[in-house]
Amino acid sequence: MSASAINANRRVGGHRSWIRQHAVSLAFLAPAAIWLLFIVVYPTIDTVRLSLFNESATRFLGLTNYKTVFSTDTILTAFRNNVIWVLIFPFFVTTFGLIFAVLTERIRWATAFKTLIVMPIVFSTTASALVWATMLDNSPQIGAVNAAVLTVSDWFNPPGAYPVSTTAGQTVADLVGSNSRAEKNSRIVSISSARAGGMINIGLEDVSPTTLTLLKAQDAVKPQPMSGAITGVVWRAFSPSDPTNKTDILPGELGLPLIRLSLVNSQGSTVATTTTTTSGQYKFSNVGAGSFFVELVSSNFSSGFTGISWLGGSSLTPVSGLGQTAQALLSVPLADMAMIITYLWIWAGFAMVLIGAGLASLNREVLEAARIDGAKEWQVFRRVTVPMLAPVLAVVFVTMIINVLKVFDIVLNMASGSSVNATPTLAVEIYNDGFTGGVHSGVSSAIAVILFLLVLPAMIMNLKRIKGV
């Protein structure tokens, strides 16, 4: 009894002396600890509380918000995007960091190279996102990337004089006006046929007036019939003074210049080709026997390269025809890739610096020993450098997992009108649900709690590593 009392006393006394011993350090720690309590611990606990209440935090709901999280397509989309980011980004950023770090050890101008690679880190993420969004713009007139593709594409697939606006859903069939019908492979063929000395006039509509101004089109004039030839005019069959009259060539209606025509015989094979004049006239001379049709060949209407929508909502996996939920889970938006590349550009330098530091502290003797033993440079790299760097690589990898789990600004700033619903990550979804529109904190907090739980293992892993290093 007395012994235990003494023990207890000693314990209390020990405790007291521990406090006395550490009084100074505790005094120094206290402000930071209290500060953290307010800005980290309290918000964390309050977020958990909010996630159990309704949107205006007035009624307890239990786990309803968590059920909503896993049954709402927009949020499932965000989960999918986080998975895509985590699968791709940390691996590539570590790889690039390693390559750059090793390279900079052996090239001239290493400092200049390093500076270039590291520079994106000092730019604001929003600025980087906007610059890349402009470079990746789907119009070749704005986006540098599409402009480059356009230059190459024009060699193989030049646009026609009358490009159909495929992005607006226009087809060659929309152009059909008078005495014409759309045929497969984007051709337009006259309905009437003619023999030598005859005439075939073809009217088109839906022709952009801008195009006609560009081609300096003149008023359409019917040519005179010529013996031995087939003549005619291709014109824009639309007049504001009489919009419903498609058959007559009305005053003020323009001819269509530079249309490539083929003369097609009744077997369907081309016997001659020509091009219309500025007033839309054409002439096939020395036509043989039989009756012929006039064809407006498909190259007239080719829209050429209209730009890849890098930041659009199109999916790299085939998901069309699937339901909304299946799409939310399975599609891999092209825009995700564009954003990941931008993010790599930003963070590769950071990875390089960390790995470079690890590389500098490597024991050179081991590398020398390997070389003396006859190992080739590649073997030294693979069998010696990388294994010795493993702890640093792991720290970079795990840090980047945490980094992309909460990726936000780049996605918010790069998403375009057509991909804004396809690219949100969990962090963006927290913002969309919680901070735009009215008062609503429930579901948003639930996502935040889940995101916290997802980041936690990576964080613990990293803390352990740092302790170990």
Added chain:
Amino acid sequence: MLASFSVVGVNGAASASSSTKIGGTVSVWNEFSGAEATGFATALKPFEKKTGVKVTVRNIGSSGPTLIEAAVAGGKPPNIAAVPTPGSFDLLAAGKRLTPLKPILGSEVKNFSAGWNAAATYKGTLYGLWLDSSSKNTVFYNPAVFKAAGISSTPTTFEQMLSDASTIAQAGYTPISFCSGTAGAGWSATDLFQNLFVKLNGATAYNNLVSGKLSWTSSDATAAFAEYSSLLGTNGANVGGITNALGTDQLWPTCVNDVFPTSGSPTAAMVIEASFVEQTTPANYVGSDASSCTLTQTNPCYDYFPFPAPAGSKYVTNDQSSGDVAMLMTSTKASRALIQYLGSKQFATLWEEAPGGTITPNLSVPASALKNPVTASIVKNLNSATATVFSMDDEYGGTLEPEMWSNMLAWVGGTDTTAQFESTMQSETKAYLAANG
């Protein structure tokens, strides 16, 4: 007799309060920025001078309602707050955070149409005052393009607009430049649906749909979708702009620039959006005389026509609008004087005359204060509405707002059928209202 007596009484009180200096400060939280904020501040100056009250305006950005709720919870709400979300207004009124305005405003109440006052009323009590507004009942068009397509008068029915659209396509222009919205896309697509729904089924049915009393799977919603489909051109009608908006990155206000380009020629004829389109267009109004408008002029002509109701619609004068509603949150002598001033002719007229202007819901503003005949016509159109409804996404919060947008875009893009959209929306609305209703 009694009525006239009370009017005199209130007027007397008002003049008494304005002749003596009140002093003190009033805090006002709102979401105005840019020209709006400057206009608002300009219009406040005479009040500050006359009463000696200092008005401190704080811009609370687009997450305003969240901040106001937080301030209320923290016990220190602003004196006056203005929000664009009717959902937040209802929530604050239901939570008894607001002061009834009828006794304070007195005769200024009559400066607003019955429709606007009804929209500021919660369970029979007036708690709000509409400061500015946007009419969503508008279709803006380029008169030069209409002329080039041979269209001499603006359409008065939805069907007529569709037939004009196909004529415009034949003339080589995109008939309707369709915006997919800003980041957070989808509001443009939902606005159009809401316009059709309210004209076909009326404001009561609309509000019942929002509050869950009317099912999304009802024939009312289906009828609106049927009209919407005909606009999208199910059978290859040439309204190419829609696909354009979904397929590429047609962000607001690019869609406006296609119709009213600052350089080059227009490629599209109409843009269906709210009256704020006017703020993004160059100020070159040529209304009645379209003959002088050309396709190549640097500041293109613009004009508008009211959103045409489908033929046979029963609720042609039921409109969709948006705006900012001011609420009195802490009642002091100074804040009561200010809210009364916010409802006055002087305030509304000064804001209207400030650069940028606004579409004022205040009926007492003289026509001479309005920027141009288009603005005047929109204001007239706005105030003649027999009932006003607000965008559903402003009424909803949480996940339902983005879900509705993404569902709508899935429907417009053809991923979802009408039946699929309706059943998804119905189950999501039900779940949302069960948790938050």
